[in-house]
Amino acid sequence: MTNENKKFVVSPENPNGILVDMTAEEIAQRKKDLDAMPSELDRALNSLRDSRNNLLAKTDWTAYSDVTMSNAMKTYRQQLRDATEGLDTVEKVQAYEFPEEVSN
Amino acid sequence: MAIDKIQAESMNLADTYAFTGTVSGTPQDMVQVASASGGGTGTQAFNGCFTSTYRNYLIMASISLDSTAVCYIRLQNSSNQEIATNYFNAGAFSFVASDGNSGFNGGSWSANQINVGTNILANNPHASFQVFVFNPTDANMKTVVHTAYYAQDDDAKIKSVRMSSIYDTNSNDTGIRFVPQSGNIKTTSTFKIYGLK
Numbered sequence: 697m698t699n700e701n702k703k704f705v706v707s708p709e710n711p712n713g714i715l716v717d718m719t720a721e722e723i724a725q726r727k728k729d730l731d732a733m734p735s736e737l738d739r740a741l742n743s744l745r746d747s748r749n750n751l752l753a754k755t756d757w758t759a760y761s762d763v764t765m766s767n768a769m770k771t772y773r774q775q776l777r778d779a780t781e782g783l784d785t786v787e788k789v790q791a792y793e794f795p796e797e798v799s800n
Numbered sequence: 801m802a803i804d805k806i807q808a809e810s811m812n813l814a815d816t817y818a819f820t821g822t823v824s825g826t827p828q829d830m831v832q833v834a835s836a837s838g839g840g841t842g843t844q845a846f847n848g849c850f851t852s853t854y855r856n857y858l859i860m861a862s863i864s865l866d867s868t869a870v871c872y873i874r875l876q877n878s879s880n881q882e883i884a885t886n887y888f889n890a891g892a893f894s895f896v897a898s899d900g901n902s903g904f905n906g907g908s909w910s911a912n913q914i915n916v917g918t919n920i921l922a923n924n925p926h927a928s929f930q931v932f933v934f935n936p937t938d939a940n941m942k943t944v945v946h947t948a949y950y951a952q953d954d955d956a957k958i959k960s961v962r963m964s965s966i967y968d969t970n971s972n973d974t975g976i977r978f979v980p981q982s983g984n985i986k987t988t989s990t991f992k993i994y995g996l997k
Contacts, residue, residue: 704839750902
């Protein structure tokens with residue numbers, strides 16, 4: 697990544713852009729940005745949570761006050777909420793399979 | 801120039817003329833003020849693209865990265881320094897994937913950038929940014945930015961974000977930059993900035 701500490705600057709003086717070295721402040725900010733980047737594991741877990749939340753949302757109606765939630769649904773939703781437990785490597789996240797969907 | 805003058809001087813319309821006069825008339829309401837391809841670097845900066853000539857601006861950016869990462873947007877002050885503090889973001893996010901659709905509201909308080917919060921998958925279809933910038937050069941007002949964003953994320957998810965952001969300081973912000981959290985903006989990327997009356 698040889699150009700990561702350079703910036704491409706477009707300006708009225710250089711409308712086609714020129715390659716410029718970043719300032720010390722910009723390099724420091726760049727390092728902060730990189731340090732704040734989520735790890736591959738965090739990214740995998742976040743993606744899993746997106747999918748899990750999607751599955752939970754599909755069954756939210758079963759929690760309405762005028763609906764009696766079945767025990768199978770209670771178990772299913774709890775399994776979804778617990779989906780990320782023990783997933784401490786990317787490989788485990790990728791191998792995880794959601795429980796089979798329950799109709800209610 | 802009057803048509804009879806053109807005819808009298810036998811102006812050759814296929815020729816090239818050095819124009820030294822003054823263009824008069826009503827200016828266009830929407831004018832391109834900057835255009836560039838990606839520079840292959842970790843920052844793509846547009847210095848001095850915002851002036852008092854236009855009140856608001858539209859940026860159309862099609863961005864590809866060589867690394868899977870979020871691409872931040874940061875304003876620049878009148879010294880062309882990036883502003884990396886005091887942004888408030890609020891947005892709605894949705895995605896579609898093989899396992900279904902989903903969406904939620906999100907944002908960040910006092911963040912270091914305008915952040916759509918989802919990765920651009922490296923070397924894949926370009927992310928598209930449609931960015932409206934309001935009142936950037938009015939030092940008596942805060943700059944507001946509306947962003948519509950679309951990209952393919954990791955895990956083959958197609959993500960769409962619509963968000964509003966404010967830089968919470970009254971200031972004269974004369975430029976803007978696109979900053980991937982890691983990696984470089986590829987040269988296939990394109991940027992166009994239009995001034996809006």
